[in-house]
Amino acid sequence: MNKNGPIIIIEDDADDQFLLEQIFKKLNYSNKVIYFSDGEEALGFLNRTELMPFLILSDVNMPKLDGFALRQKIFTDSQLQVKCIPYLFFSTAVSQEMVIEAYSMSAQGFFIKQDSMSELEKTISVIMEYWKRCAAPNNF
Template identity: 30%
Template sequence: MNPKLPVWIVEDDEDDQYIIKLAFESIVPPINVKLLTDGDQLVPTLKRTSVLPRLVLLDLNMQRQNGFETLKEVRAIPTFQSLPIVIFTTSTDSSDLVKSMQLGASGFVTKSSNQLELMSTVKSFAATWGLLE
């Protein structure tokens, strides 16, 4: 059996954290989900970890450090420039998509409040980012 592949979720809303984590754990049991509650926690945590995440889901709207600032900070560090970071947000604003991609996001996905759509999105993440290996 493969070791648990880490997925990190950077999200300040506790309900969203719980639902997204539950979706990953129920759809793809080998996934190890780590929760961070604000963007300002990502770089220090990346620097301390011995195993980089296979995928980071990053919310845009957080209180202390938003997703844009966090993405810019991560991409400024050579070690983390190729780390897969997908913006996972409620925003449907096309300018947020453009800015995210300009800052180096690996993808941009709008969160659904529908549980079935969220499960489908998680399955798609798992397939796209090689989480099923």
């Protein structure tokens, strides 16, 4: 995990992208934020970039390649696995089955997008602070 690397956000809803962009600007983290509107596009980027992302925030329901299918591809790809990129689901859609499926794929979290901007900001702040303090195998 590269704590200074870019944050990858995979979100197909333009309004949600805008809200997240405003929150990241307000919180003023130095990490670049890169947005993708589908999992296929994000996977292509992850496979061809030399960058070591800090973390991935992924919606579940997306066109082309949904969040679960993307997580599975990353989890089973030896080249991507060694990058130790925390994979967090961030979705308005949630059920017990979805959360069980996410954790069965070794996702590092499943967060529900809140309705209010202040609650959404708190969640992003908690996620960022936790992972900024966390050690990963490739930090040594």
